[in-house]
Amino acid sequence: MNSFIKKALCMLLVLYAGSYLKAQNNSTKIIGVLIEDATSLAIPYATVVLHDKTSKKIIVGTTSNDKGAFSITTTHNNFYLEISFMGFKTKTITTFNFINKKADLGNIILTTDKQALDEVVVTGEVSKTVFKLDKRVFNVGADISSTGASALEVLNNVPSVNVNIEGEISLRGSTGVQILINGKPSVLADESSNALGTITADMIESIEVITNPSAKYEASGTAGILNIILKKEEKKGWNGAVSLNTGTPDNHSIGLSLNRRTESFNLFAQLGAGYRSIPKKSEAINTDLVNNEVIFSNGTESRDETFYNLTLGTDYYINDLNVITLSGNFAYEVEEQPSETNFSYFDATNSLISSWVRNEITDATNPKYTYELNYKKEFKNNEEHTLLFSALGRFFGKDQSSEFTNTTISGTDSNSEQETETNFKQANYTFKIDYTNPISNIYTLETGAQYVINDVGNDYEVRDVSNGVFVVDEDLTNDFEYNQKVLGVYVTGAYEKEKWGIKAGLRVEHTNLTTLLTNTNEANEQNFTNIFPTLHSSYKVAEDFSLQAGYSKRIYRPGLRDLNPFFNIRNNFNIRVGNPNLQPEFTDSYELTSIYKIGKASLSSSFYHQYTTDMVQQVSTYVDNVTISTPENIGTDSAFGFETNGKYRPNNWLTITGNVNFNYFDRKGSYETQIFDFSGSQWSSKLGSKIGLPADIDLELTGNYQSGYKTVQGSITGFVFLDVGVRKKIFKGKAIVNLGVRDLFESRNFEQFVSQTTFETYSFTQRGRFVTLGISYGFGKGEAMTYSGGRRR
Known part of the structure; x- marks a missing residue:
């Protein structure tokens, strides 16, 4: 009985291996690199999909990596390739040159679709402000998130916030604003740098504006607080x-x-x-x-x-x-x-x-x-x-x-x-x-x-x-x-x-x-406790x-x-x-x-x-x-x-x-x-x-x-x-x-x-x-x- 089971398993394994090798022999691979038309920069995370020519149904899909490259494999032979990315015209490819069952499409140029962007601005969700108890929350809608703007440009759309042409941020006319990211200090939010330029609008979910801080914040405050909330799912590459x-x-x-x-x-x-x-x-x-x-x-x-x-x-x-x-x-x-x-x-x-x-x-x-x-x-x-x-x-x-x-x-x-x-030496903790x-x-x-x-x-x-x-x-x-x-x-x-x-x-x-x-040897010591209600x-x-x-x-x-x-x-x-x-x-x-x-x-x-x-x-x-x-x-x-x-x-x-x-x-x-x-x-x-x-x-x-x-x-x-x-x-x-x-x-x-x-x-x-x-x-x-x-x- 055990001998029979072993022979049966071996036969199944051989049949599976044979079918797998046959599928591999019949599979073809398509590769390419996606490039912007205006800047010749790579386009990461674009959608690449193979469709059946007859039924138009999706066969298989993938996304480009952070260098704009993609690779897609299929056993079908009657298909076309469709490439899409927000802000660019969708590109369809129907002709392929296979060498050893591999088609290298090289650099594929995507052109900007200004009309599509305008349509998003009109029909998409519009940015708006929601009022909370001790803050205002500016939710970033599609009218901003689809434009490729930086975090500073998003801030400049927030009521009461102004960013001048040199990147200096003011709130209600006063500088000295504390910038937080996801509720915590960050080097990315340091006003002494331009690191906010590496955060784009489509990474931002909302911005909280706090002009009169509650007891949560230390009693010796600033001109105000701006808290940038990032979307969790955004993984943007370089x-x-x-x-x-x-x-x-x-x-x-x-x-x-x-x-x-x-x-x-x-x-x-x-x-x-x-x-x-x-x-x-x-x-x-x-x-x-x-x-x-x-x-x-x-x-x-x-x-x-x-x-x-x-x-x-x-x-x-x-x-x-x-x-x-x-x-x-x-x-x-x-x-x-x-x-x-x-x-x-x-x-x-x-x-x-x-x-x-x-x-x-x-x-x-x-x-x-x-x-x-x-x-x-x-x-x-x-x-x-x-x-x-x-x-x-x-x-x-x-x-x-x-x-x-x-x-x-x-x-x-x-x-x-x-x-x-x-x-002079100063240390703060x-x-x-x-x-x-x-x-x-x-x-x-x-x-x-x-x-x-x-x-x-x-x-x-x-x-x-x-x-x-x-x-x-x-x-x-x-x-x-x-x-x-x-x-x-x-x-x-x-x-x-x-x-x-x-x-x-x-x-x-x-x-x-x-x-x-x-x-x-003149010494002065002060000890005091204060209560700060809000x-x-x-x-x-x-x-x-x-x-x-x-x-x-x-x-x-x-x-x-x-x-x-x-x-x-x-x-x-x-x-x-x-x-x-x-x-x-x-x-x-x-x-x-x-x-x-x-x-x-x-x-x-x-x-x-x-x-x-x-x-x-x-x-x-x-x-x-x-x-x-x-x-x-x-x-x-x-x-x-x-x-x-x-x-x-x-x-x-x-x-x-x-x-x-x-x-x-x-x-x-x-x-x-x-x-x-x-x-x-x-x-x-x-x-x-x-x-x-x-x-x-x-x-x-x-x-x-x-x-x-x-x-x-x-x-x-x-x-x-x-x-x-x-x-x-x-x-x-x-x-x-x-x-x-x-x-x-x-x-x-x-x-x-x-x-x-x-x-x-x-x-x-x-x-x-x-x-x-x-x-x-x-x-x-x-x-x-x-x-x-x-x-x-």
Whole structure:
């Protein structure tokens, strides 16, 4: 019996093998590579299908790989090949040249189908905004996702968000926006890079706009938060961009961004290098009203940097529910700061006592690095049921030396020499865990914790020449240590139905701050615990009109610059000094916002009230013709304001954006014997337009106005300036030429007056006009864009 079974199995195996070999002998293979007509780039993930010529039914299908190549095998002999990809005309091939049962079609050119794209824009799902309790969610529809735009261009379609031609993002007219990807920090979202250009519109599901953060976010906030939610199923292959830029004053850089998406990994990298120069003109007048003596100073200074930047990172998708992100960035700057300042000293009779010139030579090296680890877990019952852990470390160092030389021009001998040396190190660490649980369609619970460590050391030494030898000036030398730890925990609960909802939260933060001036052994320690409640509500009046109301308590913790008794002796008649005893200021913020659409315009208007205690303000004192400016806690500030911003896009070639913010304030306070009770107002506005010209040329004009306003001891004057940008697309947007002019008329000037009974001071600074020219090329699905080399921190 066993022998019979064995013989039967052997016979079946032989028959199966024979039929398999026969099928293999009758099979044919077709291969080819798909190429774009305009750019000759490969087309990944296109659909390739064999159809039966008679029945038109699908025989077999496949997709092209990330290099555009495909291979398809069949035993049929009566077929045709059909190739399709969104945005391109479908290609049908009926004739094949088989050699040894293999047909190599070589490079197959697909042509762009503009009409198909237009049809998608008209008939596909349109992008729209959905209002949540403490945020607005902009869902990306087919009108944007099918256009091949970058993440920055998608952001520019979001109401209240504006992206200028150089890639700087603002929210409700304010910069300093925090960008998150899938709810967590990412090197891809770093504003100092152009890595957002490697994320395309069809990878993005939605963008969350948060202007008044809940208790989930730390109490010392930013101008707002933009959270980019990516589609899970998007696996895009190679994306990238390379750029070359130049400008005047000197601003030259080269940058490369890469992004590789596979089934399990998302790898990203960026490297760049360049040289930039940031000049500044300044003028100051110090007047002693008791002795009627005057010190005039004016001069120029510059910050010249050679910089290098490298970023590496990866997202590892363990499975559909778990992802780990590991990334790092290293940057290195070689810095020079030359300056020349002319001084003139006049007595009470307006006679010139002395004039001299002060020259500075400063050299510095600045290493910076950042590293982060993120883990995100989603639960099976709901994709919004998540656990997120993140650890972030940052380091910044500065090794700087300066030489100052005073050379007498006329009058009293003012010759002197000074040297300074700075050894600065700053390390920041952030550990955070967030848990979100949508208990039902109506109720949501959030909880989490965050621990932040700031550790700073600044060793600053000043040396004067005495008898031909440099001797340490103990009065100006200091070694300052600053250590701050903040532990925060929070919980929020939300009730939300289709038209109405409410969300309440509570955050508790404990701060431990220690400072030490080692050369005098002056120590200061602060320990305090604060409670930060938040409350948000929204009501959907109609499809295009919603109301949101919010309350939050915020804190401003003094930083190193505020606390360090540091003397900058570039101009030793105008000195800024820190205050180690400075206390944090607290603000209760109330806001009522309406969001509505009128035709093709989207508008957002807010009434707000902010009440601040222990307000921090700069207070100037005057000793021996030297103005010393120090931050002090002087009292309270009660501010009422109205802000409105809008975006109007009447057609495909014109977009107009505007922002107006009016603020009335009433301040009450005192410092020593001075009373600082006064009220005033200030307002700002921004009007921008993007104009699409023929030949794929975009023109951008942005005008800004900042009114003057009162300060605790004087006033600051207003200014107006205009930025201009021109962008030309080449190869259907794969390459871009950018021309930008900041402050076209050199009118962005900072002018401040301080007027007291015993002294008056005047200061003026001007940056001037900046012109940049760049060319960038995007490959894969990457979008060409400008690489700035990173913004200074």
